[in-house]
Amino acid sequence: MSAQTADVVVIGAGVLGGAAAFHLALGGHRVIVLDRGAPGREGSGTTAGNLHVQAVHTRRPGQEVPLDSARFLPLQRAASDRWNSVEAELEASVELRRSGGFTIAETPEQRAELIAKHAWEERAGIRTEVLDGDGARAALPLLGPTVTAATWCPLDGYANPLLTTPAYLAAAVRHGARLHPFCPVRAVERSGSGWRVTAGDLTVEAPHVVDVAGPWLGEIAALAGIGLRMTPVAIQMHVTVRLPETLRYLVQHIGEGLSVKQVTAGNLLIGGGWPALRLDPDGRSPVSLSSVLGNVAQAARVLPFVRDLRLLRTWAGPLAATPDEMPVIGEVPGAPGFLVAGGTYAFTFAPLWGETLRCLVEGKPAPVDVRDLGPDRLLEPAAPAAPYEEAR
Numbered sequence: 063m064s065a066q067t068a069d070v071v072v073i074g075a076g077v078l079g080g081a082a083a084f085h086l087a088l089g090g091h092r093v094i095v096l097d098r099g100a101p102g103r104e105g106s107g108t109t110a111g112n113l114h115v116q117a118v119h120t121r122r123p124g125q126e127v128p129l130d131s132a133r134f135l136p137l138q139r140a141a142s143d144r145w146n147s148v149e150a151e152l153e154a155s156v157e158l159r160r161s162g163g164f165t166i167a168e169t170p171e172q173r174a175e176l177i178a179k180h181a182w183e184e185r186a187g188i189r190t191e192v193l194d195g196d197g198a199r200a201a202l203p204l205l206g207p208t209v210t211a212a213t214w215c216p217l218d219g220y221a222n223p224l225l226t227t228p229a230y231l232a233a234a235v236r237h238g239a240r241l242h243p244f245c246p247v248r249a250v251e252r253s254g255s256g257w258r259v260t261a262g263d264l265t266v267e268a269p270h271v272v273d274v275a276g277p278w279l280g281e282i283a284a285l286a287g288i289g290l291r292m293t294p295v296a297i298q299m300h301v302t303v304r305l306p307e308t309l310r311y312l313v314q315h316i317g318e319g320l321s322v323k324q325v326t327a328g329n330l331l332i333g334g335g336w337p338a339l340r341l342d343p344d345g346r347s348p349v350s351l352s353s354v355l356g357n358v359a360q361a362a363r364v365l366p367f368v369r370d371l372r373l374l375r376t377w378a379g380p381l382a383a384t385p386d387e388m389p390v391i392g393e394v395p396g397a398p399g400f401l402v403a404g405g406t407y408a409f410t411f412a413p414l415w416g417e418t419l420r421c422l423v424e425g426k427p428a429p430v431d432v433r434d435l436g437p438d439r440l441l442e443p444a445a446p447a448a449p450y451e452e453a454r
């Protein structure tokens with residue numbers, strides 16, 4: 063077994079692992095990235111890739127508590143700004159589109175929610191415009207008659223997740239990071255003032271560990287004797303056949319989980335957090351037929367042209383939810399050098415969290431105040447970690 067040293071071991075080669083590795087390697091740190099499988103295959107390979115800038119639907123299916131939008135929005139604003147430089151930094155296209163988006167309402171209660179969120183957005187420096195139903199249809203004639211109001215946000219957008227994570231990892235490697243795919247971490251122990259990570263047939267000693275294992279973030283923390291209240295869940299996406307350019311904007315719903323957009327390749331991507339049947343620990347989650355039917359019917363109601371399209375594929379992907387739906391990022395109290403980052407909107411936050419993790423490792427001020435987003439609020443007694451082989 064070969065022993066290596068590094069400044070930082072990044073566990074998980076999803077979009078957060080890629081962004082963290084890139085920013086750390088750029089800063090001159092010796093970085094080793096470990097993934098149990100192929101990089102970018104889990105949450106980051108199945109995500110919708112939306113950049114959530116205006117306030118998101120506060121209660122998606124399966125979500126226990128509403129999101130604290132007033133706290134979340136300034137983070138969304140900072141994340142949005144951070145995306146502007148991603149393609150230049152990575153020297154790669156990630157098919158970033160910032161053509162704006164509509165969040166629609168169908169009921170009087172949802173309309174009131176749109177107006178309330180517009181006020182929060184103003185306070186967070188996010189420009190949105192409230193439109194009535196006719197105004198919304200004038201701006202986007204594809205919207206159906208049930209739409210009674212909408213907010214327009216010019217900053218909404220999306221990027222291609224199948225390009226984003228590989229671009230981050232490739233840039234990290236160009237700056238000296240070492241990437242080990244198919245290298246499952248099976249032990250994380252204290253070693254002097256740092257950490258010893260055992261993965262596959264590698265042992266790495268480093269003063270810092272960055273746990274960005276997505277749905278398995280809690281499982282990795284448990285290996286280090288840390289209990290974190292994170293809930294892995296699986297949600298669905300649906301994609302139609304390709305069509306000529308029809309929909310230029312991201313369309314979301316304020317009262318229900320729904321997001322629809324047309325991607326660069328021409329397909330329409332429909333999502334919104336509808337639950338899969340269950341999450342399998344190995345990440346292969348079976349899709350729920352009722353979520354397929356529910357999500358697609360909802361899309362066809364809001365955007366009637368969807369009725370004429372053939373559904374091409376549907377899939378489920380895993381993500382890690384926190385009990386308060388807020389992101390988690392920071393060092394675990396009592397475990398110096400052990401940092402975590404994750405949460406349900408990790409794609410939107412990846413560029414910002416990559417830079418923030420570098421600042422946390424370096425003990426420098428983060429680009430945004432993340433002190434109340436730390437893992438301390440999620441700590442619970444650690445369950446004894448199952449031996450890795452048994453956990454599989």
Ligand SMILES: Cc1cc2nc3c(=O)[nH]c(=O)nc-3n(C[C@H](O)[C@H](O)[C@H](O)COP(=O)(O)OP(=O)(O)OC[C@H]3O[C@@H](n4cnc5c(N)ncnc54)[C@H](O)[C@@H]3O)c2cc1C
Pocket residue numbers: 073074075076077078079096097098099100101102103104105106107108109110111112113114245246247248274275276277278282297298299333378379380381382403404405406407408409410411
């Ligand atoms: C269907 C779906 C739609 C989504 N839509 C959006 C959206 O529109 N906008 C948005 O902002 N967010 C969205 N999300 C959430 C976000 O995209 C994901 O949460 C994000 O991509 C997760 O990135 P990550 O790097 O934290 O985790 P992941 O991409 O899940 O990566 C974690 C990695 O850790 C590795 N790992 C696990 N265990 C081990 C181990 N023992 N050893 C080594 N490696 C290990 C895994 O193999 C995996 O590669 C969506 C998620 C899903 C599933």
